[in-house]
Amino acid sequence: MPNLSLDVTPLPAEWFARDVNEVARDLLGAELSATTAEETVTVRLTEVEAYGGAEDPGSHARRGPTARNASMFASAGRVYVYFTYGMHWCANLVTGPEGEGSAVLLRAGEVIEGLELARRRRPSSRSDRDLASGPARLAKALGLTGEHDGLEIGGAAAAGTGSMVVELRAAPAGVTAWERGPRTGVSGPGGSAAEFPWRYWIAGDPTVSRYRAA
DNA sequence: CGGCTGATGGACT
DNA sequence: GTCCATCAGCCGA
Numbered sequence: 707m708p709n710l711s712l713d714v715t716p717l718p719a720e721w722f723a724r725d726v727n728e729v730a731r732d733l734l735g736a737e738l739s740a741t742t743a744e745e746t747v748t749v750r751l752t753e754v755e756a757y758g759g760a761e762d763p764g765s766h767a768r769r770g771p772t773a774r775n776a777s778m779f780a781s782a783g784r785v786y787v788y789f790t791y792g793m794h795w796c797a798n799l800v801t802g803p804e805g806e807g808s809a810v811l812l813r814a815g816e817v818i819e820g821l822e823l824a825r826r827r828r829p830s831s832r833s834d835r836d837l838a839s840g841p842a843r844l845a846k847a848l849g850l851t852g853e854h855d856g857l858e859i860g861g862a863a864a865a866g867t868g869s870m871v872v873e874l875r876a877a878p879a880g881v882t883a884w885e886r887g888p889r890t891g892v893s894g895p896g897g898s899a900a901e902f903p904w905r906y907w908i909a910g911d912p913t914v915s916r917y918r919a920a
Numbered sequence: 921c922g923g924c925t926g927a928t929g930g931a932c933t
Numbered sequence: 934g935t936c937c938a939t940c941a942g943c944c945g946a
Binding site: 769772773774775788789790791792793916 | 921922927928929930931932
Binding site: 790832 | 937938
């Protein structure tokens with residue numbers, strides 16, 4: 707299935723109204739931009755993970771809505787940002803209808819616009835290809851934090867002293883060279899990692915995060 | 921480049 | 934208490 711054009715605002719709901727795995731795969735190659743204070747960082751998505759609702763043992767939504775995951779249960783086209791490991795923010799795009807709790811975790815990307823700002827935000831990055839080569843790295847390069855949880859794509863929201871606008875454009879011709887495999891850190895009772903090969907990445911792309919299965 | 925390990929705090933049982 | 938949808942720093946090659 708070819709990628710649909712996403713150059714309209716707000717996003718067409720039908721683009722998200724299908725299996726979260728198809729949405730995840732079609733997000734590969736898409737361009738996500740985040741603008742604050744007249745400065746924009748854009749990443750070309752190279753790695754994502756699909757997470758289902760209550761039926762998915764690896765999903766934050768598996769035990770129903772809480773204060774933390776509330777925005778996951780909103781309708782499609784919003785950003786779900788959560789805090790993990792005591793220091794990192796990670797960003798997802800909500801894909802399901804209201805109440806479902808499905809979303810796509812943005813795991814890695816290539817910075818294609820706003821390189822200077824991305825470098826400023828990630829001074830510890832060893833090279834430009836590491837600027838967004840991991841979920842927390844990507845969120846940091848884009849400037850996304852808990853302030854932006856629930857933000858609607860294509861919309862704007864007050865965030866601290868400034869504002870944030872997030873926009874998404876699909877790859878013009880789609881991505882054909884994609885691969886998939888087990889998600890990170892998803893195993894144990896209720897479903898092994900192998901049962902959910904819902905991690906997708908662009909084959910051979912140097913910005914894909916260095917994940918090794920246990 | 922790749923492997924190993926400590927850091928660090930909120931959510932949830 | 935325990936569990937994280939992780940990363941930076943350090944080391945060796």
